[in-house]
Structures are given as C-alpha cells and as structure tokens.
C-alpha cells in the first residue's frame with residue numbers, strides 16, 4: 001500500500017477506480033501519468049493531454065485480477081510456464097517507497113517483496129524496485145530485481161506495454177533480422193523464424209517474440225504519433241494484438257513489449273536492472 005509519505009507537490013496519492021490507491025504524477029512541462037499500486041501498473045501517460053497508453057474496456061479494478069492495460073509487469077514468469085501466465089507481480093500491491101521532484105519532473109519508486117502469496121507459487125525471497133520518471137515527452141522506468149534469498153533463483157519478465165493505436169495504421173520498425181518465436185497458433189510450441197520485414201504491421205492476430213531485439217524500436221501508432229521505445233538490458237521484444245478474439249477493443253491498441261525471455265539467473269545478493277524509455281517525437 002502507499003507507505004512512504006509524499007512530500008512533493010507533483011506526486012499525489014489519490015483514489016483510483018475501484019477505490020484502489022493510485023499515484024498521479026504531473027510534470028511542470030505539462031505531461032501526466034497515473035500508476036496503480038495494485039500491480040505497480042502505469043495506466044496512463046499523457047503528453048499535451050493525449051493518452052498514449054491504452055487500458056482495455058474489460059479491465060477490472062477489483063484488486064484481484066490484473067489490470068489489463070497500461071504497463072503491466074510480467075514477473076517472475078513471462079509465460080506460458082509453471083505458474084500463472086505472466087506471474088504474480090501484476091496482481092499484488094506494490095508499495096510507494098520514494099518520491100522526488102527533480103527539476104519539475106516527478107520520480108517515484110515502488111517496491112515489491114515476496115509474500116506468503118508469492119511464495120506459494122515461487123518460493124524465493126526477492127526485492128523488486130521500480131522507478132518511474134516523467135519528463136516533458138518521455139516516460140522512463142527502471143526495474144531492479146535483487147535476490148534476497150540464500151539460494152539462487154531464475155526468472156523471466158516483461159513490461160507488457162499497451163499503446164493506444166489504430167491497429168490498421170500501426171507499424172513497428174527496427175525488428176528486421178531478429179530471430180522470432182511465433183506463438184501463433186500455439187503459444188506452447190512457438191515456431192522459430194526470422195523477421196524479414198522493415199516495417200511490421202498488425203494485419204490480424206499477432207503474438208510474436210523477437211529475440212535479441214535492438215535497444216531502440218519505433219512505433220507509429222496510426223493516430224499521428226511516433227513513439228520511440230528504447231531499452232537497456234531488456235534484450236527481447238514481443239508484439240501482440242488479439243484481433244477478433246477481443247473484438248470490442250483490438251482495433252484500438254497494440255502491445256509492444258520489452259521482455260526478457262531467456263532465464264535471468266541471480267545468485268544471492270545479485271541484482272538485475274533493465275530500463276525502458278518511451279519518448280514521443
């Protein structure tokens with residue numbers, strides 16, 4: 001829950017949908033963001049009042065099911081795998097442990113530690129710190145996972161980013177030459193391939209992992225916005241659009257996800273850190 005007291009005027013703890021605690025960030029440069037402690041999920045990133053993220057209309061805010069939209073965490077498993085699809089980090093409460101105002105830009109840090117619930121499916125002690133910074137036209141996140149256990153552990157993870165888009169006009173560039181694991185038609189038996197296209201579009205159902213993706217991708221959301229998705233250490237990417245399996249909303253978003261598909265192995269006291277920087281051109 002919202003544990004640390006907030007002393008900066010551009011970070012406010014408010015009541016979100018379903019009365020869930022929500023952090024509102026406002027930058028002196030005019031941009032805004034909203035983050036739910038439930039799932040540590042950024043649900044809104046607005047530049048010039050335009051929201052570049054998307055929350056599905058079927059998203060629930062009951063503090064039980066993950067929030068389907070924005071930037072949900074997949075940890076400690078991207079999935080499919082031994083535990084629930086996308087892990088537990090997106091359906092537990094994170095805590096606010098720090099907030100700062102850095103020259104008019106709000107910076108917050110959320111924390112997640114193991115609990116009896118997490119240990120019931122993944123029996124390790126860990127610390128996850130998630131720093132979110134809002135600048136004029138960028139939203140940056142830094143995720144740091146530390147092994148606080150006495151035994152090694154391994155995990156996979158992703159930031160399952162939902163971008164608002166017009167699916168017929170949305171294009172992603174930067175993926176040509178990557179090795180692909182196409183999860184269509186069977187997510188449990190992905191088909192290996194290689195991306196040959198300069199420009200990747202979403203003409204139908206898309207569910208594809210890109211291994212060793214570049215540190216910078218470009219998304220044209222088909223609504224007139226060009227967004228750069230930069231990362232350090234995420235290493236892989238995923239494109240997803242459910243097409244007719246989500247008839248009510250598939251036309252309005254695409255997921256461009258930074259992911260770590262191969263296992264990250266951490267010895268006790270070791271940490272892994274990855275950053276994502278979303279910038280509106």
Ligand SMILES: O=P(O)(O)OC[C@H]1O[C@@H](O)[C@H](O)[C@@H](O)[C@@H]1O
Pocket residue numbers: 068069086160183187207208238240255257
């Ligand atoms: O759990 P959500 O938000 O509905 O997303 C599910 C999808 O998430 C994508 O990241 C996966 O590649 C898909 O296989 C999966 O179906």
